[in-house]
Amino acid sequence: MLLWQCLTPLLLFIYLQVCKAQECDEFTDLNLGHAFIGTDVDVRLLLYTRENVSCGHFMSHTNLSAQTQFNASRTTTFLVHGYRPTGSPPGWLQNIIEQLLARKDMNLIIVDWNYGAANVNYLKAVENTHKTADNLTAFVKMIQKHGISPSSIHMIGVSLGAHISGFVGASMNGSIGRITGLDAAGPMFTGKPADERLDHTDAQFVDVxxxxxxxxxxxxxxGHIDFYANGGTDQPGCPKVIFAGGSYFKCDHQRSVFLYLESLKQTCVSRAFPCSSYQDFLDGSCVDCSQFGAAGCPAVGYDAVEWKDALLKLGQTKSYFSTNSASPFCTTNYKVDLLIWNKEMRWGYITVKLRKGENVAVASIEHSATKFQRFTETKLFAQFDKDIRSAVSMSLKFTTGNAFKPKYKLRVLRVRLTPVNSTEKPLCRYDLILEESKEVTFKPIPCEESDF
Incomplete structure (x- = not known):
């Protein structure tokens, strides 16, 4: 009994030490009260690795050797959030932690500057981005002294976090390996010189x-490459009226995070097309990506760095892509070429459907009316909501959008469907009559050699 009484305090001490070692540090959770009062900057760095995907560990700003979970042989990624007007943690945070670590064995550091970002006064939060960047720069310089090369660092910044990443990169003279900006904040940064916002000179590779x-x-x-989803404005599936509440204001802005998350999961790959304007992209004027060789058009998101060398040679590149309204967001792109017989010119819109079993993929080409002219090939760009390979049937529908004029017909001498970024051969069909607003279904066949 006496022995047990002596051992009990020792066992209790060991138990408490083990529990203490297993404690997790969590992202700062504030509320509207904090935001109304205003918060001063307090940067907390939380380390996640494959060994502790769901348990963050607080990192010392001055003593790296005390952080046993940090592995200097791994690359290091910093994730920097943006403005937090309600003070709550980002709802997507744990998801992106899990997906980043699933993709690569890394030191993932969450930059928690919620004290500083939580403020109803947006101007104060903008002011705090510089203080946060100074704090983070000091930390990067500290780990550099421990042998961590800046070129092995990837910074992912959301909204204001994109500019914080840029400030750090500028302070490191552009030596940071990569900065990714997820819808970098516009208010108070638009029109500012490069040293007062994120810029392509802030890292060896900057994708936005x-x-x-x-x-x-x-x-x-x-950036070195800027990806504009759906032209960069209204995102499919986001509310169009203010009565939708908070989602009306933040849905488009936050879509950048969810698109990036999908790129990490690799459930499907969105390809972007370098182009001078969104209209040219929709018109199909920019589907040639031969400048990138066999790799084809750049992938949006995490894997964009695979196109780094080509993009650095090209210079700053604007690129466009379209998405669906919900995940999976990626679309599948085809060129559609129509040759008609009608003597009189026609204007209208085309909807294309591909079918295989119960699966149906739809592409509505309706951003602007298309001119159809006799013996002149009309080139269209179709973006299907699903990827259906080796379709067994295809449908076409011609509409004019004018309910008060007589119904027209298009006599199609040939329709050719050519996949973009795919080695599949084009499919054709010959001699079709399209009555306005009536869907015509047929079986596509391999194109004749003269139609390639």
Whole structure:
């Protein structure tokens, strides 16, 4: 009994030490009260690795050797959030932690600057980005002294976090390996010189994803490659009226995060097409990506760095892609070429469907009316909501959008469907009559050699 009484305090001490060692440090959770009062900058760095995917460990700003979970042989990624007007943690945070670590064995450091970002006064939060960047720069310089090369660092910044990443990169003289900006904040940064915002000179490779350029995001290209989803403005599936509440204001802006998440999961790959304008992209004027060789058009998101060398040679590149309204967001792209017989010119819109079993993929080419002219090949760009390979049937529908005029017909001498970024051969069909607003279904066949 006496022995047990002596051992009990020792066992209790060991148990408490083990529990203490297993404690997790969590992202700062604030509320509207904090935001109304205003918060001063307090940067907390939380380390996640494959050994502790769901348990963050607080990192010392001055003593790297005390952080046993940090592995200097791995690359290091910093994730920097943006403005937090309600003070709550980002709802997507744990998801992106899990997906990043699933893709690569890394040191993932969450930069928690919620004290500083949580403020109803946006101007104060903008001011705090510089203080946060100074703090983070000091940390990067500290780990550099421990043998961590800046070129092995990837910084992912959301909204204001994109500019924080840029400030750090500029302070490191552009030696950071990569900076990814997810809809870099526009208000208070638009029109500012390069040293007062994220810029392509801030890292060896800068890729930027734009989803809300007409409101909360930054409009102009600022990276080595700038990806504009659906032109960078209204995102499919996001509310169009203010009565939708908070989602109306933040849905387009946050879509950048969810598109990036999908690129990590690799459930499907969105390809972007370098182009001078969104209209040219929709018109199919920019589907040639031969400048990138066998790799084809750049992938949006995490894997964009695979095109780094080609993009650095090309210079700053604007690129466009379309998405669906929900995950999977990626579309499948085809060129559709129509040759008609009608003597009189026709204007209208084309909807294409591909079928295989119960699966149906739809592409509505309706961004603007298309001119159809006799013996002149009309080139269209079709973006299908699903990827259906080796379709067994195809449908076409011609509409004019004018309910008060007589119904027209298109006599199609040939329709050719050519996949973009695929080695599949084109499919054709010959001599079809399209009555306005009536869907015509047929079996496509391999194109004749003269139609390639």
């Amino acid at each position: 994803l734009h989803t809300d350029i007409d409101a909360l995001g930054f409009r102009a290209p600022i």
